[in-house]
Amino acid sequence: MAIVDTAIDGIHYFLSLTLTQQITILVVVPFVYNLLSQFIYSLRKDRVPMVFYWIPWVGSAVQFGQQPYEFFEDCRKKYGDIFSFMLLGKVMTVYLGPKGHEFIFNAKLSDVSAEDAYKHLTTPVFGKGVIYDCPNSRLMEQKKFAKFALTTDSFKQYVPKIREEILSYFTNDVSFKLKERDHGVASVMKTQPEITIFTASRSLFGDEMRKQFDRSFAQLYADLDKGFTPVNFVFPNLPLPHYWKRDAAQQKISAHYMKEIKRRRELGDLDPKRDLIDSLLIHSTYKDGVKMTDQEIANLLIGILMGGQHTSASTSAWFLLHLGEKPDLQDDIYNEICALLKEKGGDLNDLTYEDLQKLPLINNTIKETLRMHMPLHSIFRKVMNPLLVPNTKYVIPRGHYVLVSPGYAHTSERWFENQDDFNPKRWDTDAAKANAVSFNSADEVDYGFGKVSKGVSSPYLPFGGGRHRCIGEQFAYVQLGTILTTYIYNLKWTSKVPNVDYQSMVTLPELPADIVWEKRETCMI
Template sequence: MSAVVLAAKALGAFVALVVAAVVVNVAWQLVAPRDPKRPPLVFHYVPVIGCAVSYGMDPLGFLDDCRKRYGPVFTYPLLGRRITCTLGPLGSNFVLNGKLAHVNAEEAYTHLTTPVFGTEVVYDVPNHVLMEQKKFVKFGLTTDNFRRYVGLIRTEVRDYINKHVYADGSKQTGKGVDAFTTSSEITILTASATLQGHEVRAAMDKSFAQLYHDLDGGFTPLNFVFPNLPLPSYRRRDRAQLKMREFYISILQKRRESPEEPPLDMLTALQNQQYKTGEPLTDKQIAHIMIALLMAGQHTSAATGAWAILRLGQFPDLQQRLYDEQVEHFYDQATGEWTDLEYETLQTPLLMAFIKELLRCHPPLHSLMRKIILDCPVPGSVGSPSAEPNQSAAWRKRTEGIEYVVPRGEFVLAAPGYSQVDEGIWGPDAKEFRPERWLDQGQKVPGEEDEGEEDYGWGKISKGGKSAYLPFGAGRHRCIGEQFANVQLGTIIATLVRENQWTLDQPFPGNDYTTMIVMPQAPRNVSFTRRAAQPKA
């Protein structure tokens, strides 16, 4: 028998097996008795793969369709995992403020983060150790440091724009640039000049940039699903992780050997810290925490910065209003000079409203997951008819009073990004980009009246799970870099607006869901022009 015939038969057998698997899977969903204690299962054709294609192409659209069909609590299969989604502010609170005995973030994310960040930190340690490590990081996020950071960030932004947008630094009309590339490069330069330390910033133009690029290759959806494939990108990731760790450790060693006073940055803050047990924070752990701060902050801030540039290119009138606000607060008409941006005066009303609206419409992470480690009941209030007033009478009757249970080994998912553009919460203009909503008198985010504070071991923070606005998460895993992110983004936007004007070179882009962070689709180009030297009186 020829090889061609054997290949054809093998292919035919494979196709027949796939068809049989689909038929059996569909039949099982149609005829198998349903456990009323389990959330409704989203209908799907292909086993194992499940809803990966529809969820991956448009997560928020997929969740919205499922909500209309099944209500706010439902389970869908995704590449061998079973994920129960709990939509709405109450659903977010259930996941993000869930009991440690039931839900676990470490087991949900460690297979993605540990190969990139390194061992013994973040999700590679028990939760109580992570809380202590967050406390150590807080020592580097002081008000005094933020005051210094504003000037450093402004200098980096101006230098980058002069070098990469206006070429020789003297041209008045810049070339068209990719908004995400521009934001990404500005973000890593400003982060390295502030949090990371001058040694990292000096190396950013040399070998460190390549290490970052190789390590960044291990932070993709493929790595999330299959973290240990024998691929060249994985090997580059692992080599870069080791070299970057050695780079940070060498900085620590040189600082100890130097008679000079160490600079006030995160590395200095982390040195000589110790756990409650008395064990010191090792150089290896310090290096891995620094890598985690760099990688996690870079992705989210770069995406947010890109959306900021694009939105201001889309709305020239808003760009002009932000410029006018800067003139009003920071330009001295008598001397014809700008006053310096400062931490205490950075938060002007329209700028802060713009950033809030930006994070509402474009949160870097639309969904957050936890793994169930003990059979977990879903409070009836999460999926109650009162939480879904627009559902049919039949659905309301079927679900009233039901409390679902998610079994051990499965996952739960909160979708704050869905709640942040839900018309049932924010009104008919929920999907419109309108910063003015944050300037309206009496504007209050739904659910924030239920917020409380709790000390998870590193200072009191807002639990905030019932809020409809959670761009930085909530509870014990709320983003510790929230304040720095606002300082960084606010300074970048204010600096760009003071000295430049720019316009979109194409229609406003849609969402790119192919990466771990929601980024704008290409093309996403803008064209810059320098502003006149003197603002109008």
């Protein structure tokens, strides 16, 4: 009772003050408390150094949100590879470089959780029961279900379908209209998200589902994509227009998938080798005998396509922009393609999945783009148990977050010489190959969806690592390789590389991001 009486007296006293005095207290007290708490924190030898901040709760959000890699480098110079910062009420502990990759990606499942870090962000976008809205063991099995449609035999079927979609886009889209024009201007932030959606839906979901994907459907995915912003990470549900669009898009896309699932169920004509939808309708029973519901399958389809959308749309946009500044490199790639086709005695339509493996400059261009522009600049985990940082006295408390940034290492001079130079040919050098060797040759582990490399101590990890490593790496190279060969064989272009827009959680080019194109003599349209 004494505490209640004291609180009541305090409220009465506060209300008796003038408005100016009340405002002063409301402003000054949080700032004083903020400075005092940081001072006390700094005295603890078992805590990671904290980046100083003036504004309570907001912390270093502005610096991190505008230029994360510059922010990390500035902090590294002051504190070393391990430091923490306040991000909108959340304490983020950063561990930069390969040792940080190993510490976070290979941390015990009981100690760190991606589900608790991302669930509130991803569930409104993907839907319930999938990805991070389920126990980790379920997610590992869902990845295994999806991998049934990501086989070498599947990739062989996908290449001609992807190429056909791109040529159709070149023919019909207003950015190109190649039957009517021999030159023009295209915004890669319009063309590449659309091409990504159309090619992925055709190859992964089948012809019938592709027919339902038009520009309005691509726009629905763009509305879903807006659900992945820093403000959504902190406030997953607010009464704002982009939240309403996100929710409406999720419901409409889900309804489309449910309609197709129902149609296939009724027909009963299911072939696990035909496409991802059939594969999931057949292979979606967990080890404990529980079957995924049709709604969960529809939600998983959203998640799979969204994952590929981020990677391929941003990566293809970036390699088009970089190549626009390097016409000689375009010619080198063009000559590599033509030399291979000459050996085969055909044109681009004869280029197969196996042929993509014989085009090192194509694959190195993709690899270099992912080095300079890893789609996600930061990856989070929530700490579930006090976590000791190896070889230090630092303990990260339960409820804090750990942050890893392979993209920082990709663009650091500590691991890549001339890191700001877009140079696919760097991957032919022994030094660059060495940067990836630990990732490719380390011991393998099976988290439930097939064996992956356990080693994550490489500075080059464009698809992440550990149990949450992206399963779509091979598909991404098939899709991106087919996109790049089709562009190069039909067009040549110029452009200026814009700055990176870090305001979303995906590293996209700032607008305008245009290419000025013209037909090549080998254009197929």
